[in-house]
Amino acid sequence: MKKILDLIQNEDKKNPLTDEEISKILGISRSEVVNLRHSLKIGDSRERRKKLLEAEIHKLLEMKPDISERMLTEELNRVGFKLSRNIVSKFLRLSKREDAASMIEELPLPQKSSGAFDKIIGANGSLKPQIELAKAAVLYPTNGLHTLIYGGTGVGKSELAESMYKFAIEAKVKPEDAPFIIFNCADYAENPQLLLAQLFGYVKGAYTGAETNKEGLVEKANNGILFLDEVHRLPPEGQEILFYLIDKGKFRRLGETDVFREVKLMIIAATTEDIESSLLATFRRRIPMMIEIPSLSQRPFEEKFEIIKNFFRQEATRMNVSITVNYDVIVALLLYETNGNIGQLRSDIQVVCARGFLNYMVKKQKSINIEITDLPSLVVKGLLKIKTNRKTIEKIINSNLEISPDDESILQKSALEAAKESGYAFPKEIYREIEEKYQKMEYQGLDTAIINRILADELEMKIRQLIKQFQYNKHNLIKQDLEKIVGEKIVTAVEEMMKKAVKNLPDIDESLFYCLATHLSASYERILQNKFIGNPQLNRICLEYPKEYKVAEEMSKIASYYLEIDLPEDEIAFIAMYLKTYSTKNMLNENNVGILVLSHGHVAEGMVYVANRLLGVEHAKALEMSLDESPSVVLEKAIDMIKSMDRGKGVLLLVDMGSLVSFGNIITERTGIRTRTITRVDTTMVIEAVRKALTPDSELNDIADFLENQRFLPNKKPLDKSPKKLGNAIVSICLTGKGAAQMLGKVIKGNSRIKENLEIITLGALTDCNLDETIKNISMKKNILAVVGTIDLKIPGIPYISAKEILKGEGINRIHNLINIYENPTEKIGNGVPELSFKQLFNPELMHLNVMAANKNEVLDRMANRMVENGYVTERYIFSIHEREIMAPTVFKNMVALPHGSPEEIIQPAISIMTLSSPIIWDGNQTVDCVFMLGLSQYYKKEFRKFYSIINNEKVLEKIKKCKTVDMLMEVLLKND
DSSP states (O other), X not given: OHHHHHHHHTSOTTSOOOHHHHHHHHTSOHHHHHHHHHHTXXXXXXXXXXXXXHHHHHHHHHHOTTOOHHXXXXXXXXXXXOOOHHHHHHHHHHOSSSOGGGTOTTSOOOOOTTGGGTTSTTTTTTTHHHHHHHHHHHHSTTTOOOEEEEOSTTSSHHHHHHHHHHHHHHTTSSOTTOOEEEEEGGGGTTOHHHHHHHHHEEOTTSSTTOOSOXXXXXXXXXXXXXXXXXXXXXXXHHHHHHHHHHHHSEEOOBTOSSOOEEOOOEEEEEESSOHHHHSOHHHHHTOOEEEEOOOGGGSOHHHHHHHHHHHHHHHHHHHTSOEEEOHHHHHHHHHSOOTTHHHHHHHHHHHHHHHHHHHHHHHTOSSEEXXXXXXXXXXXXXXGGHHHHHHHHHHHOOSOEEEOOOOHHHHHHHHHHHHHHOBTOOOTHHHHHHHHHHHHHHHTTOOHHHHHHHHHHHHHHHHHHHOBOOXXXXXXXXXXXXXXXXOHHHHHHHHHHHHHHHHHOTTBOTTHHHHHHHHHHHHHHHHHTTOOOOOTTHHHHHHHOHHHHHHHHHHHHHHHHHHTSOOOHHHHHHHHHHHHHTBHHHHHHOOOOEEEEEXXXXXXXXXXXXXXXXXXXXXXXXXXXXXXXXHHHHHHHHHHHHHHHOSSSOEEEEEOSGGGGGHHHHHHHHHOOOEEEEOSOOHHHHHHHHHHHTSTTOOHHHHHHHHHHTTSSOOSSXXXXXXXXXXXXXXXXXXXXXXXXXXXXXHHHTSTTSOTTOEEEEEETTTOSOHHHHHHHHHHHSEEEEEEESOOOOOTTSOEEEHHHHHHTHHHHHHHHHHHHHHSOOOEEGGXXXXXXXXXXXXXXXXXXXXXXXXXXXXXXXXXXXXXXXXXXXXXXXXXXXXXXXXXOOBOSSSEEOXXXXXXXXXXXXXXXXXXXXXXXXXXXXXXXXXXXXXOOTTOHHHHHHHHHHHTOHHHXXXXXHOOSHHHHHHHHHHTO
16 A cells, blocks of 8 residues: 555656556556555546646636647647547537536546436436435435435446435535445355454454454444445344444444444445345334335336447447447347346346457457347347337337447446446456457467357356356346356256156255256267266166166256257266255265365455356355465464365365465364365366265365366376487477467477477367377477467476467577576486586576565465476475475575475476565565575585575675666676675
């Protein structure tokens, strides 16, 4: 926060730093910058520039009322602003004589007294009574009337609450800097104590882990508005504390007994539930203003049409491409049933636009055309209602809808409001990703039909993972998700299979539907690709589950009919296993392997949510580590969670990277609970892990092995990379083995620095059936120095070099260095270890100078990953470094850290160096501004002594920290050798 404050205070006031620019300078994500900036109550770049720009435009207009847009733009840029002519053009187009501030849509400036509600479609129509109530609640003296907004999922409750806040400022009943605090009670519904602590704050010692005093959101909302979403998830105890706050304007932090705190605030609450049954009567009586928002189906078609147009306009702006929407598509969207209301409508339009964008890329169209074939079947069914609504529809629209990209500043505001309304918000980066992937595949000469199939499959999954649906009407919405992920054919087949299962096995739990659908989809794809489906427990299942196996045979016939394939006997056995697992009595008694997903930042909960939701269970658990959280604190949380999760079969840990990878061993040592850790987790892996964990007789190691063998991960054991007599090789790979892979091979062989005896082996991801086995066979005959191309196989110990790096020349340098590592003639010392000169321990590619880093984990991962990429250590070296740091931090002196990992994972000795532009906290209160990562084994004591004498010399160390270039650093190191 201090760094952000310093940057903003010293920025160019006429051209303030954007959140994206700040994120790059500090090396953190844009979302983290936004959150920290909000905490500091600092506006974005547009808000910070507002007054200065407004004053300058007023001045220029007063001097030259008839100034042209070109001249006005030039004058503004001449005095230091960096503005496009487009902004100035809109300013002049609206009016040359009005207040300049109201003309520039780029600036969030004050509007008229009713402007706060202008963005709500229907504010002067069907929602006018609700808007009038909202205004009355805000204007009521002295702090406004506490308000409860209720209605179905996705109707616009959050949008109304935010508009009330804006109106309070416009009407001057709240100061301009009044806080608007949003709290979703569902986020902590499973932990009432933590929920109350977040809301009301706590004092030191109030509960285990409360190490300091902390103010809650109620205090932060003082003199402003507190918005409590999903208030029905607030426990009775919380409702009671809240209505005391409403009555008296007083409250206590958790753990306080003799102090009452006073606040002045307005509370706006929202719920999707029946207020009579979900909220205490005593709480309801204290909320004087009740506002019900109607569902989308109760709104006029004219308003629904405006909402649809608005969503398409947002997508057109995200993609920066015009959209033509077929008349029948609009009709279908107007008439189909949206159980998720506006949120679901937004979601379905985003999915349709993503499909249209894919066609736009494949067919190289001038604009995106949305046809009826792009719609999900649920939406298409809306056309069946056209007879009874034709006259009304024809009054609204009678031709195709043409949508052009809107001004991005408008989009940013509406998209922000949309994101607060629901989890259906869809980032525009997804379109850029589709475009980049399409261009890469097209460049490789891949057939457009193959590109379409690959991207479409990936796109559907990514979209569904990004869209967090609502809990209300849960199963209906989940089934819609499944249909878009696995296809209508699979869902139809499983629906019929479930009828057979329920008829013969009445105690089958309904959540089998979701698990069976995802499993059958994967099996269907494997069968179409002629891949073997094996069930090692086939014979045992036939003997031990005869009833379930017989029903599974009948179900397989149904699947074969709908999918037009023959299911093998092994697949029937899988279905029988699911039937056994999902009997309600078995689910009550079965002890399953626990699944815990751990991640840095807000990642784990999203993956767990998708997996549990699609499989209809609550089996997997998530634990997220924030950037400022100590690994030791998170470790204690993980231990508590695993103790509660273990049912005797152990717990599988699915983690991303960093210090989390070493938790498993530590937890097993401290608790005796069996664990197994899998790294580089993604949503697909979590789904498969949960699905496997729910099968009968599932075992911890079986699940972990399955995830690795199914290529969710590379095998843990790195390939043998010891020098071999038959020479070195580079594996060049693309999707088909042609095009890009062969071209890269020619580029590498054509470079004068590359020796002629280096062999280039070309492979294809689609044409080579078993890449793992192929790579393994090659490694038995050749030293694989690197994998190059467009696909990273993530083989431990084998660096990956992208096609982009090869073409730029950076990749050629890396290959040259790798050849030197394996072909440089060296003498041997004891145990066959190569003897190196001191100079050979330092490689320019392992030098990182004047780096801006956010925290210790980032430093460790960046340095270790670079050592892996260049072939000095295996991938497991990264894990061993973090494990070593947890046991004891490696802070030396003079703000120096010496991290090091397991010697067994070192392929070639090396020392990596990183100097930091600003010190970071390494452990406790110890700060570090220089890091030396040691890739040395016990055989290099002499080299280490030389290195130790250098860093132990304060004058030399100071010179190292001041080096601006790699050449200067190498000179300092070798001069003091």
